[in-house]
Amino acid sequence: MSDSPLKQGGARRRITVLGAGAWGSAVAIALAQRHDVLLWGRNGAVMAEMAAARDNLAYLPGCPFPPALAVGADFAAALAHAHGPGALLVAACPVAGLRPLLEQLKGRAIPNIVWLCKGFEYDTGLLPHQIVQQVLGGAVPGGALSGPSFAQEVARGLPCALTIASDSAALREDVVAAVHGGNIRVYASTDLVGVEVGGAVKNVLAIATGVADGLGLGLNARAALITRGLAEITRLGSTLGGQVETFMGLTGMGDLILTCTGDLSRNRRVGLGLAQGKPLATIVGELGHVAEGVPCAKAVRELARKLGVDMPITNAVAGVLFDGDLPQAMVARLLARDPRDEMAAGAAK
Ligand SMILES: NC(=O)C1=CN([C@@H]2O[C@H](COP(=O)(O)OP(=O)(O)OC[C@H]3O[C@@H](n4cnc5c(N)ncnc54)[C@H](O)[C@@H]3O)[C@@H](O)[C@H]2O)C=CC1
Numbered sequence: 001m002s003d004s005p006l007k008q009g010g011a012r013r014r015i016t017v018l019g020a021g022a023w024g025s026a027v028a029i030a031l032a033q034r035h036d037v038l039l040w041g042r043n044g045a046v047m048a049e050m051a052a053a054r055d056n057l058a059y060l061p062g063c064p065f066p067p068a069l070a071v072g073a074d075f076a077a078a079l080a081h082a083h084g085p086g087a088l089l090v091a092a093c094p095v096a097g098l099r100p101l102l103e104q105l106k107g108r109a110i111p112n113i114v115w116l117c118k119g120f121e122y123d124t125g126l127l128p129h130q131i132v133q134q135v136l137g138g139a140v141p142g143g144a145l146s147g148p149s150f151a152q153e154v155a156r157g158l159p160c161a162l163t164i165a166s167d168s169a170a171l172r173e174d175v176v177a178a179v180h181g182g183n184i185r186v187y188a189s190t191d192l193v194g195v196e197v198g199g200a201v202k203n204v205l206a207i208a209t210g211v212a213d214g215l216g217l218g219l220n221a222r223a224a225l226i227t228r229g230l231a232e233i234t235r236l237g238s239t240l241g242g243q244v245e246t247f248m249g250l251t252g253m254g255d256l257i258l259t260c261t262g263d264l265s266r267n268r269r270v271g272l273g274l275a276q277g278k279p280l281a282t283i284v285g286e287l288g289h290v291a292e293g294v295p296c297a298k299a300v301r302e303l304a305r306k307l308g309v310d311m312p313i314t315n316a317v318a319g320v321l322f323d324g325d326l327p328q329a330m331v332a333r334l335l336a337r338d339p340r341d342e343m344a345a346g347a348a349k
């Protein structure tokens, strides 16, 4: 990034990761190659087990913790760890956990807040940055770190590229300086809405692609779903104020391709399970992890309806998830839609 004004590399920092699921653990492992990292989880017994095994056996087995990674369940100690120049506080819980986690941070001295979750809040239809704004106000610099990044690969040190989106230039610089390097590239963006909408809606589309693949509809159908899915992301995202270029980038098309095609995706696996006729509760139970596309499908369907944005694939996924529609009927309904001009259908609304 020699041509970029953003700084990179340099000082060892103190970083706290709040949330010890697959993604929080993977990010903590990657950052502890270069920084002093504390991984906090809310369950004392689980964190004690993790500390003894030096491995997150439940959520990310087989990825040993580096020496600079400490783990614990003491919230005050976790916050105290994130101090000093360039310190970072990272929220690594699902969208459903973000509001309660932020409530715990209210009124405490924190350097900043970087969130990793992808989705719209189920009940309110809010994006993560709007939840942060509601709970913490504008006083704390914050940003979304997103992009195509399976936890298992990041924890193993395989290459990936992410985007930090924030209104704060200082926060963007801090995150790039701390995270960019080695096998991780970090790009910066000011388009918080665009980055968050891409990360949220791609999970719903991964469920759709899983359904199509599970029904054996072929690679042509998969490519069509991904491409028309990108049109849905772009329609909703630009209506909400995101930039079209963002949807063509890492957090839009990049993450959409990864999640729709990679069998490590939990959301794609939900779709594969639905195609086998499994009940949603069984699929989610077997996953043992969050599948953000499930609550997000409902939130996006309602938001799009309110805004008058056409999102047929999202609506079809929500129909299967919540209205008892059969996966085969979902496909038939999508195919039976009236023909339309490709580019006009991709424009806003
Ligand atoms: N796993 C992955 O490859 C990636 C996941 N993400 C996103 O990161 C978020 C978290 O995903 P995962 O860690 O994979 O999920 P996970 O299902 O593996 O783990 C979720 C963790 O969050 C914790 N949690 C839930 N509510 C909490 C709260 N209120 N306070 C503290 N901890 C809480 C749970 O105890 C659990 O440890 C999701 O929004 C996901 O979309 C983003 C990029 C990659």
Ligand SMILES: O=C(CO)COP(=O)(O)O
Residues within 6 Å of the ligand: 118, 147, 148, 149, 150, 203, 206, 255, 258, 259, 264, 265, 266, 267, 268, 290, 291, 292
């Ligand atoms: O967001 C992810 C990869 O970028 C992870 O996707 P899943 O939650 O579908 O596993």
